[in-house]
Amino acid sequence: MITYIARRLLFLPVVLIGVTLMIFVAMSFLTPYQLVSTYIKSPEELKNQSLDDLVRKYGLDQPVHVRYINWMRNLLRGDLGYSASANMPVAEAIARRFPATVELALFAIVPVILGGIWLGTISAKHYNRPLDHFSRVFAIVGWSLPDFVFGLILLMVFYGVLGWFPPGRLSMWADSIVLTGDFTRFTGLNTLDALLNGRPDIFWDSVRHLIAPVMTLAYLWWAYLLRITRSSMLEVMNKDYVRTARAKGLTERVVMNRHVRRNALIPVATVSGSMVLGLLGGVVIVETVFDYKGIGLLTATGAQQLDYTLVLGTTLFYGLLLVLINLVVDVLYAVIDPRVRLE
C-alpha cells in the first residue's frame, strides 16, 4: 500500500509539469499585446499610454520558454507570481479563496450524497414503476437545467421574495467583524472559524449564506448519484445472497438496508471522490450567481482576463488536488471493498 501511494506520488511532478507546460504552449499562441490586456481591462483605460511600455515592464515580450523557465525558477523558490486580476500574489489568492470553495463543497456533499442515494434507492426499489420514473425525471430535470437558471430562481425565491438566504459569504455586519474585529481566521472556513471564535451568531450567518448555493449544487448532482445508486442497487438486488436473504424470510426492509444498500454503496463511494473534485472545480457559476467569492470564480475571472500567472497557479493547484484526491479515493476504495487490491 505504501509503495503504491509512493509510486503514485512519484508521478505527481510529471503530471504537474505536463499541465503547466500545456498552458505555456497555449499561451505561446498569444501575442504580447493580448497578454497585456490583463493590465488594461477595458478600452476606456487605453488613454495616452504606451502599450509597448507595459509589455516591456511586465516582461511579456520575452519568448515563451524564457518565461517558463523564469516561472519554474520562481516556483521552486515557492513563489507563484503575482496575479493582476486578483490584486494579490497567486499563492495568497489561492489560500484565501480556496477555503470558501471547500466550505461550500463540504456543505454540499452531504445533501448531494444523502439525497442522491435516497432517490436512487427509491428508483431501484420501485424499478420501472411510477415512483422510479418520477424520481428519475425529477433528477434529470435538475441535471439539464443550466445551473445559473436554477441558482437565479432560488436566489429570487429565497432572497428576493422570502428574504431568507442572502447572497455573499457573510452579512455586512459579520463581514466587518471578521475583517476588522478581533476574529482569528484559523481555517478560512467561516462556519468553523466562527465556532472556534465562540461566535454562534456568525456561524448561523454563514450557514444562512450557504443554504441556497448548496441547494443549487445538490439538485445539479442528484441525477448523477441517482443513476449510480440505482444501477448498482439493481445489480446487487439480483445477487444470490440477496435472494437467499429474502428466501430466509427477512423483511424487505432488513434485506434492503443490510444486504442491498451496503453493497450497492461501494461504487457510490468511488464516485464521491470525483464528485468532490467536480464540486471544487465546477462551482464557477454558482459562485457567480450567489456572489460567493471562491476559487472557481477567481480562476474563471483570471482566465477571462488572460491573467496567466493566476491560471498557471490555480491549475497547478487543481492538478495537485486532483492527483491527491484520486489517490485517496483509490486507497479508500481498497479499504471499503476487500476485493480490491492496489497494484
Next chain:
Amino acid sequence: MTTPNTGEILLDVQGLRKYFPITKGIFRRTVGHVKAVENVSFQVRKGETLGVVGESGCGKTTMGLSIMHLIQPTQGTIRLHVDGSWTEVNEKTIRRLRDKMQIVFQDPFSSLNPRMRIRDIVAEPLQAHGMKNRRKRYERVEELLDAVGLGSHHMNRFPHEFSGGQRQRIGIARALSLNPSLVVCDEPVSALDVSVQAQVLNLLDDLQEEFGLTYLFIAHDLSVVQHISDRVIVMYLGRIVEMGEVGSLFSSPKHPYTEALLSAIPDPDPDVVGEQIILQGDVPSPADPPPGCHFHPRCRYAQERCRREIPELVDVDGKGHFAACHYAQDLNLTGVSRAETA
C-alpha cells in the same frame, strides 16, 4: 489404442523456460521471478497424444501457451517438424506456423466471442490465412461443424445459444479449420459436466484418427488423461517430475507426486479400497520454491538429500520412463491397475 512407441517426432521442446518478473518498490524494480515453466524438455511424436497433468498453478497451461507463442517464452527452443524439415517456432515463424499448430481452450464460455456468429468464429482463422472467398469459407465451416457433430444449421447462431459441450465442439472446429498437425488441448473438458466430458473426449479421439492429429493434452487430473493419452507428463512447480508411457506410469509410478495423484483417482470398482495419499501442506509459491527437490516438503519419503539437491530427470527403466527423484530406483510406489475402459 494405437500407440506407436517410437516414431517420427513432430514437436521438439528443449529447455523451455517461462519466467514472470516480480516487481517491487516505487520504481518497479525486478526483484525476482515466478518460474512458471523451468527447463522443460520433451518431444511429441507424430500421431500420439501426450498428456500433461499437474495441479493448478504447476505451469502446464503456461507451457501450452508458450509453445503456441500466445505468451512469449523466456528461453528454450521449440521446433516443429513440417513438410519433412525442422522449423524453429519463434516470433517470426509463428504466424506462418499457425496453421500447423492450434489450440483448444479450457473455458467454452469465454473462448467464443459472444458477439460473433458461429460461422464467423470458425471461419476467422481461414480468413486470416488468406481464404478470401466467403462462400468457400462457409463451405469449409459446414464441413467442420459436421465433423465435430454439429449440424450446419447452427452456423448463423450466436455462442450463447449453445450448451457448454456444444461450444467446446465449436472451439474444436475452429482449431481444426486450418488443418493443423498439432493441437494443444488446454484442459478442454474440465469445465464440462462429466457426462459431456466423455462425449468430447470421444470426439477428440475420433478426430485424431480421422485427421491424423497429434495432441498435447493438458489436464489437471489423471483420470481424464488415462483414457486418451499415449504418454503422460507430470508437472510440479514448473518442472517435469515424471514422464512415461501411460501404462507404465500408471501401474508403476516412479515419483512420489505421481503416486499421490494416482491415489486420488476414484476406482470404478467400489470393492477396491485404495489408500488415498493426502498431500501435506499447500503447493509452495512458484516465486519462492523450496530448495532441493521442490516436492520435498510434501513428500512422505523425503530424505536429507532431497532438501539439498535438485534431482535430474532421468530415464529410470531405460525404456523411456523418466522421473526426477533421487530415489526413483529405490522406492516401491503404488500405482493403479489400469482399467481398460477406453
Next chain:
Amino acid sequence: MKTKVLSLIVLLLTLSLSVSVFAFDPETFVYVGGAGGPQTLDPAAAYDTASGEIIHHVYDNLFEYVDGDLDKIGPMLATEVPTVANGLMSEDGRTIRVPIRQGVKFHNGSVLTAEDVKYSFVRGMLADPAGGPMWMFFEPLLGVQTMRDVIAMAGGPSDFVEIDEVDPAILRKAYDLIDATMEVDGNDIVFHLVDPYPPFINILAKGGSWSSILSKEWMVANGAWDGNPDTWPKWYDRALEEMVLYDKANGTGPFKLDTWDKSGAQVLLSRFDEYWRGPAQLKSAVIKNIPEFSTRLLMLRAGDADGIYVGQQDLPQVRSIPNVVVVEGLPQVTNTVLFFSFTIPVEGNEDLVGSGKLDGNGIPSDFFADINVRKAFGYSFDFEAYLNEVALGAGEIPKGPFPQSLPYVNTEQEYFTHDLDKAAEYFKKAFDGEVWEKGFKVGIVYNTGNDARKTALEILEYNIERINPKFQVDVIGLEWATVLDRLRSASLPIFVMGWLMDFPDTHNFAVPFMHSSGTFAGFCGQGLIDLAKEQFDELIAAGIKATDPAERERIYHELQRLYVDLAIGMPFMEATTHRVMRDWVEGFEYCPAYSAQYDLYYISKVQK
C-alpha cells in the same frame, strides 16, 4: 421514524434561519458596483474608475468644482483659486501660485504643508508607472509625456529597459528638471509651466485622482521615496503592487481606508472624525463589486445595498421598483465613436478584409482612405434609432469629436444625418464608382460583452446592406485581448470605442482623436497619421497654448469642422448617466468630474 425526526430538524432549522435579520443601518452606506474592483489605490498609478471611486473619498485635492458645474472651480486644500485677476497667476499663465490651507489634518494625524503638496506631485512624476495618468503633469510642466521623455531631455537614452542602465548623473539632471517645475514658498506652492496650459487648474481639481494630496511624513515612514534627489530611480515605474500606496492610503479626505478586502472584492471605509470641513454623516461605507446584475438588483430590492451600478440597458427593470430612486439624465463628458482605419494590413487580416481587393469579396487596404467611403458610412448610420432604442434616449447625438458640454465646441456644426440617399451618392463616388459596381465585404468589430456597441454596428450593417445588395457587412465580436492586439497593429477596419474625459477641456479630446501621436491615430493606420501631421498637429498645439478664450474657440471650431468635413471618424453618442439608489439616501450630489458614483461626504440615510 428517523426520517420524520430529520425533517422536523430541517423544518426547525429553516424557521430559525428564516427570521429575517434585515435591519436598517442609518450610518453605513453600501454601494455595489459591477464593472470590476480597483486596480490600485495609488493616485499616481490609478487610471480606472473603480480605483478613482475609492481615492475620491480618502484624498482631497487643491481645488474642487462648485455645484457640480465644470465651469466653476473653488478652493479645497488651497485657499484661493489662482487667476490673473487675483495676481496668483502670471500674465502669461505660466507661473501659478497656490496658497495652501492651514491646519488640515491627515488621517495619521500629521498636518498638511506646502511641502506635502510638492512631494505629492513630484513623487508621482518620478514614479510615472507605465499606463498611469502622470502625463497630465508632464505635458503642462515640461511639454513631454513621460518620465522617459524627461530622462531623454536630460541627455539620457529613451529606450532603456532597466533604469539602472542609465547614468546616475543624467538621472540626477532629470530629477532637477522636475524639481524646478514646482517650488515651495512659505505656505504657497508655485508651479512653473513650460507653456500656457489653460486647463492646468482643472487637472488639479477634485475628480482627478492623480492630483490627490499625500502626507510626505507618512509616505517616508511607510517606505516610499524620501525626497532624496539620487534615490528616486528605486521607485521608478514599479509594478502596481510594489508601490507603497497600492493598498494603503493616508489622505485628508472625509473617509479613512479601513481595509481593501481583495478576496471579498470590497473596500471598507470609515468616517474621519477630524475632517477639516467637519465629519461626514455616514459612519462607514462599503464599496463592493458584484458582476452579476441580478444579484445586485436583488440586494437593492432587499435594502442590503443603498446604491448599485445598473447598465443603461437594464434601467427599465429598476424604474418601477418601489422605494428605489433612479436619477437619470446626469451629464457626462464622454462620447462613443466609430473609427475608420485608413491603412489596413491585408495579410493575416483576411477575416475582416476578405480578399483584400475591391472585387466584392473584400476591401482594399486603403478602403477607408477614400473620404467618400467614410462619408457614405457616416450617412448610413441611424443615429436616432441608436439614441432612442438602444440608449433609451439617454444622451445626445454628437456634432463632432468634442462633447458638446465642453467649452469651445460649435453646437451649430453641421453633422451626419441618417440619409441613405446621400450615403448612396457617396458610395457611387467612391473609388470612381468601383465600390458601387463591384460591392465589398468587410468585417466590423466590437469587443464581446458590449451589447450596445454590437447593436450600433448591426444598425450600420442593416442600413448599408439595404443600400446595395452587393455590400456585405459582417459584425464580428472579438475578445478584448484580441481587440487590443489588433488595435496595436491597426488592423481593424472599423471599431467602436468610448472616451471619457480626464479633465474638462477640449484639448483632452483633440489630442487622442486628432493628433498624429494621439491614441487613435496609432490605431487608425499611417494614413491618418500623415493626414494629422499635415493638417491637425499645429492647430492642436496652438489651441492649448492660447490663453485668449476667443482664440481657443476659433481653433477648436476649426478642428471640429475639419474632423467632420474629412469624416475622420463617426462619433455617434454622447451618453448621459444615471444613479440608482434607495429612497432613504439623502443629499445626493453630482458632478460630471467625480470619479466616484456617490460623493459620500454629502450623503445621509433617513428611513422613510
Next chain:
Amino acid sequence: MVVKKLLRNPLSMIGLLLLLGFILVAVFAPWIAPTPEVHANDPYRVPRYGWGNTPEPPSSEHPMGLTQGKYDIFYGIVWGTRTAFQVGLIVTGLSCLIGIVIGSTSAYIGGKFDEVVMRFVDVFMSFPFLIAAIVITTILGRGLDKVIIALVIFRWTGYARLIRGNVLQVKQEEYVMAARAGGVVHRKILIRHILPNTIFPVLIQASMNMGSIVVTASTLSFLGLGAPEGHADWGQMISFARNWILGTPDNPMAYWYTVVWPGLAIVLFVLSWNLIGDAFRDIMDPRIQG
C-alpha cells in the same frame, strides 16, 4: 428485440418520441421558421425585431416572444435544434472516437506505452474544464467551432478511461487468445473482438452526454464564451434570460418566456437522451435482468 423492449417501457418510449420530435424540428426548420430575406445567407442568425434590449411577451407574430436584444425566441428555438444536434453529435462523436482509439490501443498494447498514455490523460484531466474552455476560446477566438474544439479536447479523456478499463478486462478473455492462435492480426483483433465487447458502456455514456453538452454550452454562453451573440443556440437563448429571471417586483413572472422556452427545449432534449441511454443500459446490462 431491443426495440421491442424500448417500446415496452413508457419512459424510454417518451424519450424516443421526444428525440423523434427534435429530429423533425431540426430537419424541417426552414419550413417551421422560415429565414427572413435579409439573413438568407446565414439562417442560423436569429432575426432581431428592434434594436432595444427589453424582452417582449409572445404575440401573434412572435409566438414565443422576443428575448433580450429583441431576438425572436421561436426562431432561435427551432434553428437551435439543429445547433444542438450539431454540437452534440460532433463533440460526442469526435471525443468518443478519440477516446476509444487512444484508450483501447493503450490498454491493448499495455505496459510502458499504457503508462505513458495514462499520464498524458491525467494531464488533461487535471484542468478544470471551464477554465480550460475559457483559455482556449480566448486564444482561438469566440465561436461555436471553438467551443466544439474545447469540448472535444477535454472530453475524450473520460471515454478513454472508460474503454481502457473495459479493454483491460476483455483482452484477458480466451477468445482473444483464440483469435491470435488463429493468426488474426492485432488490428483486427482489436476491431473485431475487443471493441464490440467493450464499446457499449461507452456508447451509453456518450448518448447521455449528448444532452448535457447543450447545458455546458449554455454555461459557456453565461460566461460570455460560446456561440457568437445572435447565433441560434439554446444555451445562448437561456443565458439571455439571466437578467430577466427575477421579473419585476410586482410580477416575478413578467419575463417568464425568456426562461421557459429555451429552458424547456434544453430540459426535454437532455431528458430524451438520458431516458434512451438509461433504457439502453438497462437492456444491455445483463446484470440487471431480473
